[in-house]
Amino acid sequence: MGMKGRMLAAFAGALVVAAVAVTAAFGARQADPGVTATSVTIGGTFPLTGVASLYKTIPAAEKAYFDYVNDHGGVNGRKINFDILDDGYNPAQTVPLTQQLVEQTKVFADFGSLGTPSNLSIWGYLNSNKVPQVLIATGDSYWGFSYKKYPWTIGWQPDYPGEGKIYGKYLDAKMPSAKIGVLYQNDAFGKNYYAGLRVGLGAKKSNVVSAQSYDPSQTNVTQQILALKSAGANVLVIFALPTQAITALVTATKVGWTPDATLLGNVSANRLFLLAAAANGANVDGVISSAYTVSSTYAPQANLPGVKLAKAIIGQYAPSLVASLNQGDGNVIYGLGAAWTFVYALQHAGKTPTRAGLMAALKSMHNVNNPFTYPGIRMNTSATDNFPIEQEILVKWAGGAGGDWTPFGSLYSGVR
Amino acid sequence: MSRRLAIAIACFLVAAAVVVLLPFELDGYHEGLAAKVAIFFIAVLGLNILTGYTGQISIGHGAFMAIGGYTTVIMSHDHHTNLLLTLPLAFVIAFGFGVIVGIPALRFSGVYLALVTFAFAVSVPQFALKFSTFLGGSTGIQTATAPGHLWLYVVSWSCAGILFLVAWLVLRGRTGRAFRSIRDSEIAATASGVTLPIYKTLAFGISAAFAGVAGSLFVLATNGFAQPNEFGVFLSLELLVGAAVAGFGSLWGVLVGAIFIALLPTVSADVPLIGSAHGQDVVFGLIVIGVMLLLPTGFAGLLQRLRTLPGIRTAEKEG
Numbered sequence: 001m002g003m004k005g006r007m008l009a010a011f012a013g014a015l016v017v018a019a020v021a022v023t024a025a026f027g028a029r030q031a032d033p034g035v036t037a038t039s040v041t042i043g044g045t046f047p048l049t050g051v052a053s054l055y056k057t058i059p060a061a062e063k064a065y066f067d068y069v070n071d072h073g074g075v076n077g078r079k080i081n082f083d084i085l086d087d088g089y090n091p092a093q094t095v096p097l098t099q100q101l102v103e104q105t106k107v108f109a110d111f112g113s114l115g116t117p118s119n120l121s122i123w124g125y126l127n128s129n130k131v132p133q134v135l136i137a138t139g140d141s142y143w144g145f146s147y148k149k150y151p152w153t154i155g156w157q158p159d160y161p162g163e164g165k166i167y168g169k170y171l172d173a174k175m176p177s178a179k180i181g182v183l184y185q186n187d188a189f190g191k192n193y194y195a196g197l198r199v200g201l202g203a204k205k206s207n208v209v210s211a212q213s214y215d216p217s218q219t220n221v222t223q224q225i226l227a228l229k230s231a232g233a234n235v236l237v238i239f240a241l242p243t244q245a246i247t248a249l250v251t252a253t254k255v256g257w258t259p260d261a262t263l264l265g266n267v268s269a270n271r272l273f274l275l276a277a278a279a280n281g282a283n284v285d286g287v288i289s290s291a292y293t294v295s296s297t298y299a300p301q302a303n304l305p306g307v308k309l310a311k312a313i314i315g316q317y318a319p320s321l322v323a324s325l326n327q328g329d330g331n332v333i334y335g336l337g338a339a340w341t342f343v344y345a346l347q348h349a350g351k352t353p354t355r356a357g358l359m360a361a362l363k364s365m366h367n368v369n370n371p372f373t374y375p376g377i378r379m380n381t382s383a384t385d386n387f388p389i390e391q392e393i394l395v396k397w398a399g400g401a402g403g404d405w406t407p408f409g410s411l412y413s414g415v416r
Numbered sequence: 417m418s419r420r421l422a423i424a425i426a427c428f429l430v431a432a433a434v435v436v437l438l439p440f441e442l443d444g445y446h447e448g449l450a451a452k453v454a455i456f457f458i459a460v461l462g463l464n465i466l467t468g469y470t471g472q473i474s475i476g477h478g479a480f481m482a483i484g485g486y487t488t489v490i491m492s493h494d495h496h497t498n499l500l501l502t503l504p505l506a507f508v509i510a511f512g513f514g515v516i517v518g519i520p521a522l523r524f525s526g527v528y529l530a531l532v533t534f535a536f537a538v539s540v541p542q543f544a545l546k547f548s549t550f551l552g553g554s555t556g557i558q559t560a561t562a563p564g565h566l567w568l569y570v571v572s573w574s575c576a577g578i579l580f581l582v583a584w585l586v587l588r589g590r591t592g593r594a595f596r597s598i599r600d601s602e603i604a605a606t607a608s609g610v611t612l613p614i615y616k617t618l619a620f621g622i623s624a625a626f627a628g629v630a631g632s633l634f635v636l637a638t639n640g641f642a643q644p645n646e647f648g649v650f651l652s653l654e655l656l657v658g659a660a661v662a663g664f665g666s667l668w669g670v671l672v673g674a675i676f677i678a679l680l681p682t683v684s685a686d687v688p689l690i691g692s693a694h695g696q697d698v699v700f701g702l703i704v705i706g707v708m709l710l711l712p713t714g715f716a717g718l719l720q721r722l723r724t725l726p727g728i729r730t731a732e733k734e735g
Contacts, residue, residue, distance in 0.1 A: 049697070051645070091556060092646035095638045096448065096682070103445035117556040121641035124562055140555075187545075187553035216554040217545040 032355045034108030040075065040346065040353060043083030043101040044113040050088035054242070054331075055114055057324050058137060059084045061335025062112055064318035065343070075346045076353075083107065089114075091121035098122045102131050109134055109358060112338050116140050116189065119153075127152045132355050134345070134362060135338045135388075139163070139267065141192065144387040144416065147363075152355075154362050154381075156338050158292055158389050160189065160239075160265070161196030162415035166290055166392055167237060167263045168200020169412070171207070175261065179209045181233025183224050183248055185240055186213035193239035193265055209233050214244060221248050222255075229257045236262045242273050249282035264289045269395075271297060271328030271404060278401035285400055290392040290412075292374050293337055297328035297404050306371035310336055328404065337372030341379065341388065344368060362388070376411050390415045427668070428580075435573045444565040448637065449679060451565070454572035455633045457674035458579055460658040461667070462626025465583060467656075468664035469592065470619040471599030472521055476533030477627045478652035479540035482644075484510045484628030485635035486544065486551060489642040492559035499563060499640075503575065503632050510628020511621045518620025522613050537652040541644035552642065559640030572633050579626055584667060586622065595619055599665075627655075657704055663716025672715040676707075 034041040046059045063082050070079040083105055087093040094113070101107045102125075109132035113119055116138040126133040127150045135156040136143060143155035171178055182197065184190035190213065198205045210231035212224035221244055228236060229252075236259040238248050245268035252259070269289035278284045294306045301307050310333055314321050325332045344365075349357035365388060368379040377391045391413050395405035439447055463477050484506035491497035491505060520532050544551040551557060563571070586592060594615045597605035606612055635642045654677045662673025680700055711718050 088645075090645040090648070091641050091643045092634065092638045095641070096452070099445055099448055100682075103443070117554065117641075117643040117645070120556055120558065121639050121643070124558075125639050185554075187548045188555040215542075215545045215548070217542045 031352055032108060033106040035078070035353055038078055039081055040078045040108050041081040041083065041105060042109045042111045042342075043085065043105060043107040044111050045085050045087040045094045045097050045101075045118060046112075046114045047089035048084070048086035050090065052089040052115065055137070057321055057329055057331045058114060058335040058338075059112065060318055060321055061314065061332045062339040064313050064321070065336050065339035067317045068313045069343050075343060076351055078353075080343070080346070082111070087115075087118055089118065091117050094118040094121050095125070098125065102126070102129060107131070108353070109355065111135060111342055112137055112335075114138070119143075123150060123153060130355060132358050134358065135341055137334075137338070140188065141416065144385075147384070147386045152359060154359070154386050154388070156341060156388050157334075158392055158415045159387065160192040160267075161199070162387075162390065163266060163290055163392060164193040164196025164198075164239065165200035166394070166412045166415060167288075168197045168202070168205075170200075170288070170394060171235065171261075171263075172201050172204045175235060176204060176207075178207050178235040178261070179231075179233045180207050180235045180237060181228030181231060181259075182208060182211040182237045183221060183228065183240060183244075184211065184213050185244070186215050189241075190239045197237060197239075214240070216241070219243055219247060222251050224248075225251045225257070226255060229255060234260045238263065238268070239265045240268055242268045242270070246273055246277040246280070246282070249277040249284060249287070250280045253281060253283045258283065262287045266290050266292075266392075269405070270330045271295075272324075274397055274403070274405075275327075275401065278403070283400075284397050285403065287397040289395055289397075289405065291330075291395045291405065291407065292377060292389050292392045293330060293333045293372055294374060295328060295330075295405065296325045296333060298406065301375075304371075304375065306333075306373075309371055333372050337370055340370050340372055341368075344370075374407070374411070387416045424584075431671070432577060435577070439566060439569055447565040447569040449682065451568040451572040451633070451637060452678040453671075453674050454569075454576040455630050455637060456655070456658055456678040457576045457670060458572075458633070459627050459630035459655050460662055460673045460677070461576075461579060461583055461670045462623045462630065463655050463659045464662060464664065464667070464670055465587065465595070465626070466619050466623035467659055468662075468666065469587060469599060470595040470616065472518075472616065472619060473526065473530045474533040474620075474623070475530050475649075475652050475656060476517070476535075476537035476540075477623070477655045478647050478649065479533075479537045480510045480514060480624040480627035481631030481634055481651065482540050482544075482642075482647035483513050483624075484631030485642050485647070486557075486631075487628070488632040488635055489557050489559050489640065490551070492561070492640065493557055496560050499559065499561065499636065500571065503571075503629055506628040506632040507625045510631070511625035513628075514621040514624020515617045517624065518617035521616050521620060534649070534652075537649050541647045544642075544644045554644065556641055556643030558642070559636070562640040563636055568633070568637055572637075575629055575633065579629065580667070583622075583626075587667070591615070591618070596665075661704075661707055661711075661714055663711075663714025663718075666714070666716030666719070668719060669714050669716035 047053050048056045066080040066082050085097045087097055112135050114137040119136050119138055133153040139157050139160045141159040141161055143153055184194045210228050212227050214221050214224055238245050264287055266289050274284050294304055295301050314325050321332050345358055345361040346353055348361035363381050363383055365379045365381045374393050379388045381388055391411045392415050393407045393411050394409050395407050397403055398406055466472050466474055487506040487509050488502040491502045521529050524532055545553055594610045597610055658673035658677040661676045662669035
């Protein structure tokens with residue numbers, strides 16, 4: 001540190017002393033970090049580049065929603081500054097970037113950060129510093145279950161085991177004598193899904209005739225698909241990341257296997273992925289998955305307030321996302337829904353929002369109707385229930401290479 | 417020699433004093449960044465022993481960092497080993513892997529050796545995915561406790577100091593002469609009685625061991641969290657860039673190389689317009705090209721040139 005730097009440091013030190021003295025003298029309560037009279041600064045880490053950059057439309061949509069709110073007066077007169085940092089889905093980047101957000105930018109909260117590994121790497125750090133880690137974009141169940149040890153963390157979307165449970169219940173009810181073949185990723189993500197499926201099947205879990213796993217490094221799942229087919233399965237359940245899920249659908253068709261039903265975990269059920277699978281020759285008609293957000297492409301939902309609002313906001317504040325939205329990229333709606341929830345919580349976090357107030361608001365949602373979630377879904381949380389969305393609807397694909405998801409049946413509740 | 421030794425010791429003591437006093441000036445966040453400099457210092461130092469002094473190219477040192485990093489995490493996660501004790505363990509295990517990888521180096525050289533080490537860099541992180549129950553898979557795995565900024569700073573710079581001394585002692589004596597003779601001519605080295613297999617694998621072992629310790633600290637700087645994405649090929653390339661900026665075959669340039677790769681990503685992200693998000697790597701690349709154009713022999717080369725300027729010429733030439 002040079003002379004100038006040292007003088008600056010001394011000057012900054014003097015300022016801090018002065019500020020502390022003034023605060024103490026007037027006995028004023030200092031606002032939480034990131035909050036001023038006119039603004040609230042939040043931030044998050046996202047894979048804008050690298051292997052998971054497909055998800056970069058999520059923070060862009062969130063930013064668009066905050067810009068929209070800011071143009072309509074902000075929250076209690078405060079505008080939301082959203083600092084989006086690129087961690088390339090690499091925890092070694094997530095950690096220093098998050099430290100930068102907390103210690104340099106001094107954000108009020110870490111909002112929406114994406115990815116299970118990335119969030120795990122900063123979980124302890126944020127909680128020990130009492131920085132809210134909220135509405136994070138991962139469907140693992142740790143976030144909801146670990147509220148005692150990690151009270152400053154909460155997720156948003158339904159968790160993987162809960163979703164697996166729905167598929168189990170569906171198969172138990174509709175195809176009680178199915179021979180089920182499961183393809184799952186050999187890690188916590190895939191195993192959680194698979195465990196949920198077995199819970200949902202209950203006594204029928206013996207219907208699983210074969211379960212094949214693949215390592216995340218593998219993209220070719222031909223062996224596994226052939227093994228499931230030769231085990232005599234007539235139902236194919238896929239709990240895989242998008243690349244492997246698309247490959248599995250294409251491979252099943254290419255080896256001449258047409259299961260009576262195919263179920264697909266919703267992380268790989270973005271409309272864009274199914275279109276890609278169909279374009280590569282997969283027979284995707286009749287594939288079943290689940291949804292918890294509105295759809296921007298499904299005609300009967302076109303007049304829902306959430307869909308109209310999504311189109312208006314994206315059109316005005318994020319024109320580069322319009323094409324994605326029109327093709328049914330569910331991530332755009334996801335981002336809007338998560339940002340909506342943050343704004344809702346901020347409105348309920350006190351006139352001068354505090355970190356504790358934000359967490360309390362997020363943990364006391366009672367039948368909150370988020371316009372971007374599927375009609376009928378309500379967000380409910382409590383001190384001991386940290387899963388905001390616990391309802392999902394099953395959807396089925398029709399229309400082949402130009403098709404779309406169509407919801408069917410009624411909402412499943414208690415997903416987790 | 418005694419005058420050079422005195423200068424070297426003085427430089428080392430000044431550097432040590434700066435390192436000791438720095439935490440009093442820095443806040444936690446900048447302590448973390450300074451610790452990162454020490455971590456890359458260790459890794460680049462290790463790479464320089466192999467590439468700069470022994471002439472064996474490695475594009476795979478990120479893999480040795482992965483081995484060291486996972487050693488620390490597994491020991492802490494599964495056995496609750498004290499984090500400090502995992503560092504020498506990482507040193508030993510990475511040394512072993514280094515010797516093994518060094519064996520092909522007996523037959524390959526130049527571009528072919530680079531390819532072998534590159535393959536190593538690509539394949540090692542996959543093991544964490546293959547043995548996901550043991551190594552955490554793509555979800556990652558975390559140490560039982562995560563250190564704070566100051567702990568990291570003190571331990572990283574202590575390791576850097578110790579390993580710098582080790583490197584200096586190894587390189588100034590008989591072993592260092594053998595390394596350099598291999599770099600300059602393998603035939604001449606053999607003729608002079610240097611046993612190639614021993615010294616080549618030894619260079620790989622020492623170099624990998626340094627990278628292993630750096631990897632341990634790297635993981636600890638990531639809140640004790642290890643995940644395959646952290647050890648991608650880009651990490652290995654960064655180390656090579658660091659060694660090039662430092663100047664191959666010099667110990668003193670290493671600090672500059674380490675500062676370069678540890679801080680440039682953070683600094684380049686602050687460059688207005690193109691720096692934020694997408695442009696970060698572009699800025700990094702542009703600056704690397706700029707440095708290599710202006711200082712083709714790295715920072716060590718610059719020192720060398722300064723030294724030969726009239727007026728500050730010293731009696732001896734850099735060895």
